[in-house]
Amino acid sequence: MFEDWDGKYEYLIDLGKDLPAISAEYKTDDYKIKGCQSQVWLHAELIGGRVRFTADSDAIITKGIIALLVRVFDDETPDAIAEADLQFINEIGLAQHLSPTRSNGLLSMIKQMKMYAIAFKVQNT
Amino acid sequence: MKDLANTVLSSAEIREQFPVLGISVNGRPLVYLDNGATSQKPKCVIDSLAKYYNEQNANIHRGVHTLSQEATSLFESTRSSLKRFLNAEHEHEIIFTSGTTQGINLVAHSFGKAFINKGDEVIISALEHHSNIVPWQMMCEDKGAVLRVIPMNNAGELDLSVLASMLSNKTKIIAITHVSNALGTINPVEEIIALAKQYKIPVLIDGAQAVQHQQVDVRKLDCDFYVFSAHKMFGPTGVGVLYGKEKWLNAMPPYMGGGDMIKTVTFEKTEYNELPHKFEAGTPNIADVIAFGESIRFMEEIGFDTIRIREEELLQYATQKLSEIDGLRIFGTAAKKTGVISFNIEGLHPYDVGTILDQLGIAVRTGHHCTQPIMDYYRIPGTVRASFAFYNTMEEVDVLSAGIKKAIKMLKR
Numbered sequence: 001m002f003e004d005w006d007g008k009y010e011y012l013i014d015l016g017k018d019l020p021a022i023s024a025e026y027k028t029d030d031y032k033i034k035g036c037q038s039q040v041w042l043h044a045e046l047i048g049g050r051v052r053f054t055a056d057s058d059a060i061i062t063k064g065i066i067a068l069l070v071r072v073f074d075d076e077t078p079d080a081i082a083e084a085d086l087q088f089i090n091e092i093g094l095a096q097h098l099s100p101t102r103s104n105g106l107l108s109m110i111k112q113m114k115m116y117a118i119a120f121k122v123q124n125t
Numbered sequence: 126m127k128d129l130a131n132t133v134l135s136s137a138e139i140r141e142q143f144p145v146l147g148i149s150v151n152g153r154p155l156v157y158l159d160n161g162a163t164s165q166k167p168k169c170v171i172d173s174l175a176k177y178y179n180e181q182n183a184n185i186h187r188g189v190h191t192l193s194q195e196a197t198s199l200f201e202s203t204r205s206s207l208k209r210f211l212n213a214e215h216e217h218e219i220i221f222t223s224g225t226t227q228g229i230n231l232v233a234h235s236f237g238k239a240f241i242n243k244g245d246e247v248i249i250s251a252l253e254h255h256s257n258i259v260p261w262q263m264m265c266e267d268k269g270a271v272l273r274v275i276p277m278n279n280a281g282e283l284d285l286s287v288l289a290s291m292l293s294n295k296t297k298i299i300a301i302t303h304v305s306n307a308l309g310t311i312n313p314v315e316e317i318i319a320l321a322k323q324y325k326i327p328v329l330i331d332g333a334q335a336v337q338h339q340q341v342d343v344r345k346l347d348c349d350f351y352v353f354s355a356h357k358m359f360g361p362t363g364v365g366v367l368y369g370k371e372k373w374l375n376a377m378p379p380y381m382g383g384g385d386m387i388k389t390v391t392f393e394k395t396e397y398n399e400l401p402h403k404f405e406a407g408t409p410n411i412a413d414v415i416a417f418g419e420s421i422r423f424m425e426e427i428g429f430d431t432i433r434i435r436e437e438e439l440l441q442y443a444t445q446k447l448s449e450i451d452g453l454r455i456f457g458t459a460a461k462k463t464g465v466i467s468f469n470i471e472g473l474h475p476y477d478v479g480t481i482l483d484q485l486g487i488a489v490r491t492g493h494h495c496t497q498p499i500m501d502y503y504r505i506p507g508t509v510r511a512s513f514a515f516y517n518t519m520e521e522v523d524v525l526s527a528g529i530k531k532a533i534k535m536l537k538r
Contacts, residue, residue: 005151005484009535037492038476038506058506059474060536061481 012064019067022054033105033112038062040105044116046124050075051117066109073113078124081117086110134427139516142167142423146516153486156521156528161306161334161465161512162490163356167423170360173416185411186385186402200411203418204401210421211351211368212342217400218374221409224365225333226256228352229300231367231404232329233260235377236298243269246295248288251277251502252305252312255495257331261300270297277502281308281457285316292324299328303335307494307510308457309440309465311335318347327373333357337514338436338463340429343368360420361413367404374400381406427515435515436464442519443511446526453529456508464513467494470529473536475509481532482509487525 026043033040038059044051053070057063072088073081089106140146143165148155157165177199183192185200207219222228241247247261251274265272275288299321304311314330321328327349332341337358343351350373355364369377379386379397383406388396397403424432443466447453452471469475479491492507493500500507511525 006535009481009484010538013536013538038474059476061477062474 009061009064012068013060014064015067015071016057016060016063016065019056019063019070020054022056026054027056033108037105040066040109042066042109042112042116044113044120046078046120049077051078051081051120053113053116062105065106069109069113073117078117078120082114082121084114134431136516136518139427140518142169143516144168144171150486150488151484156485156487156524158511158513158517158521158525159488159490160337160514160517161357161494161510163362164337164359164514165516166361167359167420169419169423170416173419174361174412177412177415181415182412184408196411196415199415199418200409203414203421206418206421207366207368210425211366212344213368214344215371215400218368218371220367220369220374220401220404221414222352222365222367223363223410224354224356225331225352226260226365228350228365228367229257229329229331230260231380232298232300232350232352232369232377233264235380235404236327236373237264237268237270239377241265241268241270241297244295245270245297246273246291246293247271248273248275248291248296248299248301250275250283250301250312251498252281252283252308252310253300253302253496253498254306254331254333255497257300257302258498271295274498275301277499280459281305281310281499282459283310283312285313285320288317289320292320292326294324296324296326299326300331301328302331302333303341304332304338304463305457305496305499306334306465307496307499307508308459308467309334309462309512310457310459311461311463313461314346314348322347334463334465337424338432349373355413355417355420358420359423360417363410364413364417371400374404379403379406383407385409432515435517436513439513439517439519439522440464440466443513443522443525446522447529450526450529450533452533456503456505464517465510466512467508467510469505469508470533470536473533475507477536478509478529478532481535482525482528485524485528485531487528489525 022041022043027041031041031043033042038057040057040062042055044053053074055066055070057066145165181196183196185197204216204219208216213219247265247270249257249261261272273291275283277283301317303314318328329350330348332351332353336353349370351368353366356362386398386403386406388398447466453468456467470478475491479489482489490510494510
């Protein structure tokens with residue numbers, strides 16, 4: 001999908017720029033994801049049976065990563081998010097750059113999104 | 126020892142000794158500028174590790190067999206090298222630890238147990254690594270003692286006039302870093318020790334960021350404790366040194382109980398062994414201590430004159446090159462610094478800058494560097510830190526400078 005690393009990172013940076021702003025009331029410690037070197041805030045709510053995510057980060061690349069995840073998981077059902085496999089990370093050619101050993105908190109972000117989905121599932125049953 | 130005083134080793138000759146400096150990362154030649162976190166290892170250290178396990182492995186200090194006696198002698202010869210390296214009075218003042226962190230924890234625990242009571246004070250500085258803050262905090266909490274902090278100025282230098290006013294007969298120990306890991310500031314430890322001596326207060330120096338850059342003479346310094354790690358001075362990980370004056374080490378209770386640290390054991394009472402064994406319970410890190418001896422020998426061959434000149438040149442050149450970059454701010458502008466440049470780019474997060482530099486094969490550290498109080502002082506989440514060793518080159522500084530410009534272009538477009 002990308003020829004070189006610059007392209008991948010430029011794509012992530014653009015995704016971050018296009019991410020709709022999170023409401024200021026959610027940019028607090030309660031919504032912060034632990035395990036990232038930069039600050040990441042994530043909020044989710046269930047609207048009409050679908051999970052709607054908003055997010056932000058103080059680092060541009062991290063914001064791009066969370067924007068990518070929002071793009072994948074936003075407006076999906078809690079079931080779909082909770083059960084989603086993460087093959088897409090490999091398919092879009094970002095795996096090497098987003099491996100869990102990197103301190104960008106990718107895994108923490110996915111875990112938090114799935115936690116929200118599971119919480120909504122439990123609420124609904 | 127070879128006499129290299131008159132031999133100027135070329136940069137290429139020095140770099141050849143460090144195999145990892147020749148590798149590629151992300152398709153680019155590695156530019157390793159994270160020496161403050163850990164230094165790379167020369168061949169002699171790596172070979173020593175392999176040789177130990179291939180030909181010399183045995184437990185030490187107890188076997189009657191030849192292999193054990195030879196391993197003991199190799200292990201103890203590192204202690205003897207360190208006595209010479211630090212100019213300590215006695216070999217038994219050299220205690221092997223797992224690293225700087227364990228050395229500080231040992232002193233905080235054992236010195237605290239023997240000498241610190243409710244209402245007493247411990248002084249540290251605003252420039253400390255978390256490992257020279259938290260052990261003292263834990264001990265003070267336990268004892269009802271008070272932790273006090275020497276403040277720093279905007280350049281990252283300590284205010285010694287404040288220290289003078291902090292000292293009293295309540296002060297039981299001062300624990301201070303020789304060189305700041307986050308900013309590179311070289312603290313005036315000589316003056317701090319002189320001030321402390323007026324009140325007969327012992328001083329512990331955290332030398333983790335100093336011993337690889339300058340000759341440390343513990344007797345000339347007249348410090349009571351000096352701690353550091355082998356892995357930041359071209360040696361293996363998992364080994365460190367606690368130097369302590371004999372009188373303190375004898376007066377302090379052991380830190381850990383176990384084998385090797387005892388003279389006699391009954392279920393009623395144990396008589397502790399003499400120094401240094403009293404503080405070295407259990408089988409030590411034999412292989413790494415022996416390899417550490419090789420890194421000391423290696424450093425002595427290169428010589429601190431060469432190390433200092435190269436690092437000063439690198440710091441000066443890098444400071445100049447980086448200062449030319451628009452929007453770049455250097456944190457830590459003390460008059461006396463080691464080869465550390467901590468910086469941020471206006472409007473950019475250090476994590477972003479570090480991530481792009483990594484793609485270019487440049488290894489730097491980003492984050493708070495285990496010094497959150499310093500970051501809080503500057504009201505920043507962290508910095509990008511380039512830290513140099515004598516094997517780095519001017520060309521690598523150029524690659525760093527170009528890399529930062531590329532990162533700015535990508536991140537600000």
